[in-house]
Amino acid sequence: MSQIAATLDEALGAITDGCMLVVPREVSGVPMDATRALIRRGIKRLHLVALPTSSLQADLLIGAGCVETLETSAVSLGEYGPAPRFTAAILAGSIKMKDATCPALHAALQATEKGVPFMPLRGLIGSDVLKYRDDWKVIDSPFGNDDRIVLLPAIKPDVALFHAAMADVYGNVWIGRQRELATMAHAAAKTIVTVDRIHPGNLLETPVLAAGTLPGFYVDAIALTERGAWPLPLPDYYTADAAHLAEYARMAATEEGFAEYLDKYVYEKQMV
DSSP, rough: OOOOSSSSSHHGEEEEEEEOOEEEEEEEOHHHHHHHHHHTTTTSEEEEEEESSSSHHHHHHHHOOEEEEEEEEBOGGGGGGGGGHHHHHHTTOOOOEOOOHHHHHHHHHHHHHHOOEEEEEEETOOOOGGGOOOSSEEEEEETTOOOOEEEOOOOOOEEEEEEEEEEEETEEOOOOTTTTTHHHHHHHSSEEEEEEESSSGGGGGGHHHHHEEEEGOOOSSSEEEETTTTTSTTTTOOOOOHHHHHHHHTTTTTHHHHHIIIIIIIOOOOOO
């Protein structure tokens, strides 16, 4: 049974300097309250795995100096433009970038989920991405037929971190249709979840909800953070704060503006 932490900082205790942290894409429940808390804690040297893309979360962590290695297939603010702190870090060479594709990241995490050291994937053959990933191996299929295949080493995160609509008092977490959250939790040594609310019953005993519930034995800590994905959306529950994301894109375009943003929205803990 997982533990519902008294505070967000208490729940985040397992995330330490230098750990491999896996986080989800924007439409799967990004833990932005937790992200701001990690920045306030001064976390450093993260190996951040964004499954399979990221936006504001990765940009904030990179700009705040929390990330040493980034492994993902894309970082962008979408309609608000390029991710400015990510772009600046890549141009300056201040972070190590491990380019990937969406299927490759899913497959590498599924390898750990299944307890195997690697996962084969065909779609990378002919891709320029292979030139920059010497940890990915192209071999001949052991079954012959002149069949080339790529082997991806398993990704083994120290911690999975995501936001969900609710957890129950037994530590079970409602993830709904976002099945990649289950893959993250299965693959990670520890899983930390922030939620908008605590459900008083047992989600696994409710037929309508059980199929979309991550059992509590996969979850190590839960923190209650209402609207904890803000200013990003929590699909099916609330939308993105478009005005705030536009403000971020404008402010973060310069180092000075980004520092001002951190002072205003992270260190001052201002929320909507």
